[in-house]
Amino acid sequence: MMPCFAAENTLGRLTKWLRLLGFDTLYAGDLTGKKFIDTLENDRILLTRTLRIRNQFASRMMIFIESNHLEPQLKQIFRELGLTADQTRPFSRCLQCNVPIVAVSKNVLWGRIPDFIFETHDYFNQCPQCKRVFWPGSHTRKSLAKIRQLLDFQRS
Ligand SMILES: [Zn+2]
Structure with a gap:
């Protein structure tokens, strides 16, 4: 746990x-x-x-x-x-609300996210509290790089 x-x-x-x-x-x-x-x-x-x-x-x-x-x-x-x-479970929780984000059906997101994101992705998560939508890549490259760096220190 x-x-x-x-x-x-x-x-x-x-x-x-x-x-x-x-x-x-x-x-x-x-x-x-x-x-x-x-x-x-x-x-x-x-x-x-x-x-x-x-x-x-x-x-x-x-x-x-x-x-x-x-x-x-x-x-x-x-x-x-x-x-x-x-x-750790990177990107599984809303940063603002501190609640786990959950998978959401693509159908309900039409018009609520940028068209090119809708067209190029199939899997989305949403914060049940603030309703913010996340998709692979919605977190910046910078955060990903930082996380890798942070998790690597334990192995050294
Ligand atoms: Zn939230």
């Missing part, structure tokens, strides 16, 4: 990348630290950079993120949880 996370509001970029890799990751947004943490399930791993939070909630599952930078942050999480590349 994939671990799930809850990130405090200083970790927006990390949240986006965990979701991109398929991890269920709640994000504090505008909630205060304590209010946010009090709503979490016990098996949700808290990601924090705040010493006060680390001390106050020492009894719960938590990773105290050490770096300011994305790659070392992801590396730390993978290392501490012993995660490997085959435990």
Whole structure:
């Protein structure tokens, strides 16, 4: 089973990348630290950079993120949880809503996506919440390259 996370509001970029890799990751947004943490399930791993939070909630599952930078942050999480590349599911989750995207029939998309995309693709996914449509290639080359790079660090 994939671990799930809850990130405090200083970790927006990390949240986006965990979701991109398929991890269920709640994000504090505008909630205060304590209010946010009090709503979490016990098996949700808290990601924090705040010493006060680390001390106050020492009894719960938590990773105290050490770096300011994305790659070392992801590396730390993978290392501490012993995660490997085959435990990720890149592009399976909506980055905005944090819900799994689901296959959607091509027929219902006519007129809702660019014509050339409709004509050149057969398989589409959609976010059940925000209704955004995804197809192979709808994620930028840059994200794909970055993901490969991120997952490769574990093998080295
Ligand atoms: Zn969405």
